[in-house]
Amino acid sequence: MKQPLIVLSAGGTGGHLFPAESLASALKPHGVRIILMTDGRVGNISGSFPADEIVQVTSASPSGGSVIKKGLAAVKLLLGTLRAMPTLRRLKPDAVVGFGGYPTVPPLLAASLLGIPTVVHEQNGVMGRANRLLAGRASLIATGFPEAKNIPAKAKAEMIYTGNPVRPAVLEASTIPFKPLGANDKLHLLVFGGSQGARVMSDIVPLALRLLPDNLRQRLHVTQQARAEDYERVKQVYDEIGVEAEIAPFFKDLPKRMADAQFIVARSGASTVAELAVLGRPSLLVPLPGAIDQDQAANAKYLEDVGAARVILQNDFTPARLCAELTECFEKPERLSQAATAAASVGIKDAGDRLAAEILRHLSDKD
Ligand SMILES: CC(=O)N[C@H]1[C@@H](OP(=O)(O)OP(=O)(O)OC[C@H]2O[C@@H](n3ccc(=O)[nH]c3=O)[C@H](O)[C@@H]2O)O[C@H](CO)[C@@H](O)[C@@H]1O
Known part of the structure; x- marks a missing residue:
């Protein structure tokens, strides 16, 4: 049987990366291979990340700036998506899970264009802009809080509340x-x-x-x-x-x-x-x-x-x-x-395990 492979994608700040790290730790005991796709900002934060491979993606963020800057960033995201496609074709992951931040847009968009299931985890009480862009194409949306505001109406994904996974050190x-x-x-x-x-x-x-x-x-x-x-x-x-x-x-x-x-x-x-x-x-x-x-x-x-x-x-x-x-x-x-x-x-110690279990269940339901 093929070893399951899950790509995790997170913007390179602690707020996005640490929940991804917790999910990776929870998926590993299930024999899942993990690839992390993130941007150049990770530096030494990614040192303890239990990934089998780390792939760098674009860090372009269309937030703020002039119309020209936003336009350029949008072009970068599009080019990033085109670049992510051959990588995902080669890796053939069973799912791509995004934790928010603009660097997650290219891998998740590319995955959904290739028909690979995508999962969006929203850590905040209000869904962020990058996740909103991706929610409409996701097949599963998990939330860190019981209620997440601003989820786009067109999102048809299954919704689950898992809490926010915290690092093993926590x-x-x-x-x-x-x-x-x-x-x-x-x-x-x-x-x-x-x-x-x-x-x-x-x-x-x-x-x-x-x-x-x-x-x-x-x-x-x-x-x-x-x-x-x-x-x-x-x-x-x-x-x-x-x-x-x-x-x-x-x-x-x-x-x-x-x-x-x-x-x-x-x-x-x-x-x-x-x-x-x-x-x-x-x-x-x-x-x-x-x-x-x-x-x-x-x-x-x-x-x-x-x-x-x-x-x-x-x-x-x-x-x-x-x-x-x-x-x-x-x-x-x-x-x-x-x-x-x-x-x-109100602390949820097993949020990482809950999210891992929901993703694995969701994938087996899809088989
Ligand atoms: C400016 C910005 O865009 N902030 C967003 C970013 O926050 P940001 O990444 O700053 O905030 P979070 O609170 O989510 O995460 C901070 C993490 O850094 C860790 N830490 C902090 C300081 C330190 O010295 N050592 C250390 O390990 C904390 O333990 C925590 O795990 O992502 C969060 C999650 O989407 C959003 O809620 C924030 O609005």
Whole structure:
């Protein structure tokens, strides 16, 4: 019997790649060969990806820019589709699964033109533009949230809710219990943006900590992701005000650091939200503003609605507001424990296995 082959396609940021990595890990024990198609941005993020082969595809994104730029990007996507066709003809995969982002358009479009079943996984509470382009031709659409808005009406695919697959490192860290904050304990505060970091965290968090009364500031241990260009100014403030802080542009061991944290201030990308739930950690979320689909606002609301997170819009995310939130953490530590429990109640640890099982079932139904 031929070994099943599944092509996974994901844009090269953590938010798209990590769920694909989790699915790959879940498919491997079923004897499936995995090929990853992604763009040039993957760099060292793809180091741990359990693929048998990694194929680079176009990274053209028609978002933003002038009409000419958009036109050029559309031509690139079309050329990418034409280039993907011979690769897919050679590989003859049983399915191509896309995780969103423009680099997934050429492989999935080429697959559907060749009659190869395509699966779209939408991680966010609102379907992204690349996935919307592909949904009409997909035979299976899986979603990370119970409801995904903006799915095109013409999509005839079977719809399933699997949750967002999280990396094996997150599942490992999820066995670490939440440590309630004792009266004189240090509060472990973790601050991060997304896979690319977020400037607003470097702008606001150090100033908020400067506003904290000295006795509370001494009770903080901070771990903060800051873009390389922001590193010095963040470090300078922490040195000045005597805050214990570990700062880096990207933490490879973030899942373990999330598990060790008692309060997390972050953006609300789909993977971040899924990880907060699987790990069961309290958070304050600042959705990425200005996104056309407001997907991060929908993601954050999911945790807010169950009492697992507070959500602050970027305009209201001021040093004073954050200082007040942190003061409350120290004064009402039981609130952190309650939010941790609420987060854990909506975590889906087996989303990768669920998605793998649904894809294999879907393929065998088609046989
Ligand atoms: C700017 C942008 O287009 N953002 C989108 C992108 O987000 P982006 O990729 O930034 O955000 P996600 O929250 O989905 O993923 C971030 C991932 O990076 C990891 N991490 C982060 C920092 C660090 O130091 N180490 C580390 O490992 C997190 O654990 C998480 O797994 O894709 C998401 C999923 O489609 C969308 O919701 C976001 O709107």
